Amino acid sequence: MLAFGNPNCNNIGFTSSSCHSLLRELQQIWTDIGESESDKDRMLLELERECREVYRRKVEEAANAKARLHQSVAAKEAELATLMAALGELNVNSPIQSEKKSASLKEQLGLIMPLVDDLRAKKDERVKQFGDIKAQIEKITGEISGCCNIVNSLSSLNLEEHDLSMRKLSECQSHLLALQKEKSVRIQRVLDSVNEVHTLCGVLGLDFSNTVSTVHPSLHETNPGQYTNISDSTLEGLDQAILRLKTERKVRYQKLKDVVGSLFELWNLMDTMREERSKLSRIISVLDISESEVVEPGALSLEVIQQVSAEVERLNKLKASRMKELVMKRRAELEDLCYKTHIQPDQSTAADKSSAMIDSGLVDPCELLANIEAQINNVKDEALSRKEIMDRIERWLSACDEENWLEDYNRDHTRYSGGRGAHINLKRAERARITVTKIPGMVDGLINKTLAWEDEKQKLFLYDGVRLVSILEDYKVSRHQKEEEKKRARDQKKLQDMLLAEKESIYGSRPSPRRSSSFRKTNGYHANGNGSVTPSPRRNSVGCATPELSTPRSYSGRQNTYFKEMRRLSTAPLNFVAIAKEDTMSFSSIGGSEPESPPQG
Known part of the structure; x- marks a missing residue:
């Protein structure tokens, strides 16, 4: 009781004065009532017990509140740690750790709550x-x-x-x-x-929308809400579609190329007019570029290929009706090519034989035409291999022409006249003499070149059907004979001059008749407008004293009369005039081919 009423008790909520005043008031009331001391003690004990119960209940409540606060603080600390770990806020320091000893639980809770709320906001x-x-x-x-x-x-x-x-x-x-x-x-x-x-479909004439829709509908979907599919399957599908289209483009390009090749062959074969060819020029121009560069819409569509194929089919039908005419035309081209290259054409496809075989039905005109085409190609190939030798032949024949001109010029007694153009002929004669000296070397070189060609090709080199080496050997023999004949003529002229000189010494000299007019009439020369002398065509003299030189032209004239009107095949003979023994003066005026000295004025 004394402890209860002791004003030194440390009871929170009660001041010492309040407790003592209340206790004194209670004791006074008991005294006034007349309570005994034992009753007073008993009632004070009960009062003390009740106070302890109240204290105990309050302590328990306070302990529970403290525990709850501890739990709240711990929960907030755990939440704070979780938020810091989740957000990676490792640099945030908890204020509780620094003020844990001095701060109460409520203060700790008040410090941590704002930080937790802030981290919660950051987390959200x-x-x-x-x-x-x-x-x-x-x-x-x-x-x-x-x-x-x-x-x-x-x-x-x-x-x-x-x-x-x-x-x-x-x-x-x-x-x-x-x-x-x-x-x-x-x-x-x-x-x-x-x-x-899209480009490939345009070139091939295919439907673009159907092509891309098979890959994925979104690639051609006009719905604005539809997104463009970019999946691996879509990309792979597009790559496969492009590969298929490129393969189809390559196939169609090659097909068009083959069809156009046949079309060109038919055009060239049938001499199709340029106006008719121009109708398909736009289609054909596609082949001027490579297959990968074709971008023109419809350039390789099936309609275009069918159009060209239809034209080829039409020309094939037309060709069948004109095959005989085409065969004859190509045979004429073959003969013309052989004429120009001096190669004998194959007689198995001669015009008369070909016509007879076509009319009798013994041979297919297409096969015959193909055979002639092959012969034309063979002649072209052989002409290419013969080109160098043919060029040498032309130079040799040109030199022979100059030699013939020089001989005719040397027989003209008026060559030194002072007429206009005489100096031109003099210069040409000098050049011709130089050229004539090269002829033997030309012939020998041509023979060696021809023999080398024959060894390489393992066949004879024929010139209009005659072996060129034989022609050249005959030419060398005839040239040698000509030189011998000229030598004999010079010797005989010297003998005649000696006899004439002897006669003059015995009987005296007499004037000789002039034979210039008859000479000019005989040797075939006439003066042109400028005073120069030009040889005119001459025929071979029967029984002439000098043999004719054998050249490819003379051989061509004897071997192949088919081309005699178109070629220069005959070589002008030397036409030495037979010497009449009784007319020595005439012989002396025309004998020999040596150039004379200019007349003394």
């Missing part, structure tokens, strides 16, 4: 950022994979709520940027592929 913002990024990642990933059902990003994010740090956010952003870049690349690939498909 971070979760939103992750959600947006994840949503974009899921969307792009779905577009790339071809699965367009976008999963709720928040539900997929719950599995990773423990890591909302900036590092993780940066990783997600980097992943998103990589996906966006890949998406951009894929979109460009799709657009390029679609454009290429």
Whole structure:
């Protein structure tokens, strides 16, 4: 009782004066009532017991409140630690750790709550950022994979709520940027592929919408809500479509090339007019570029190929009705080519034989035409291999012409006259004499070249059906005979001059009749307008004293009369005049081919 009423008790909520005044008032009331001391003690004990119960209840309540505060603080600290770990806020220091000893629980709770609320707000913002990024990642990933059902990003994010740090956010952003870049690349690939498909479909005349729709409907979908599919399957489908179209383009290009090749053969064979050819010039111009460069719409469509094929079929039908005419025409071309190259044409396809075989039906005109075409190609190839020798032959024949001109010129007594143009003939004669001295070397070189050609080709070199080496050997023999005859003529002239001189010494000299007019009439020369002397055509003199030189032209004249009106085949003979023994003066005026000295004026 004394402890209860002791004013020194440390009871919170009661002041000492209040307790003592109340106790004194209670004791006074008991005294007034007349309570005994024992009753007073008993009632004071009860009062003390009741006070202890009240204290105990308050202590328990306070302890429970303290425990709850401890739990709240611990929970907030745990939440704070979780938020810091999730957000990666490692640099945030809890204020409780620094003020734990001095701060009460309520103060600790008051200090930690704002920090937790701030981190909660950061977490919510971070979760939103992750959600947006994840949503974009899921969307792009779905577009790339071809699965367009976008999963709720928040539900997929719950599995990773423990890591909302900036590092993780940066990783997600980097992943998103990589996906966006890949998406951009894929979109460009799709657009390029679609454009290429569009170009190829245009070239081939195919339906573009049907072609790309088989790959994916979105590639030609006009619905603005439809996105462009960029999945691996779409890209692979586009690549396969492009490969198929390119293969088809290559096949059609080759087919058009083959058909146009046949068309050109028929045009050339049938001499089709330029106006008729121009109708297909636009189609044919496609072949001037490579197959990969063809971009003109419809250039390789089936309609174009069918149009050219129809023209080829029409010309083939027309060719069948004109085959005989074509065979005769190509045979004439073969003969003309053989004439120009001095090669004997194959007589198995001669015009009369070909006509008879076609009329009798013994041979297919197409096969005969192909045979003639092969002969033309063979003649062209052989003419190419003979070109160098033929050029040498032309130079040799030109030299022979100069030699013949020089001989006729030397027999003309008026060559030194002072007429106009005489100096031109003098210069030509000097050049001709130089050329004539080269003829033996030309012949020998031509023989060696021809023999080398024959050894290489393992066949004879024929010139208008005669072996060229034989012609050249005969020419050498005839030239030697000519030289011998000229030598005999000079010796005989010297003898006649000696006899004439002897007669003059015995009987005296007498004037000799002039025979210039008869000479000019005989040797075939006439003066042209400028005073120069030009040889006129001469015939072979029967029984002439000097043999004719054998050249390819003279052989051609004897061997092949078919071309005699078109070629220069005959060589002008020397036409030495037989010397009449009784007319020595006439012989002395015309004998020899040596150039005379100019007359003394």
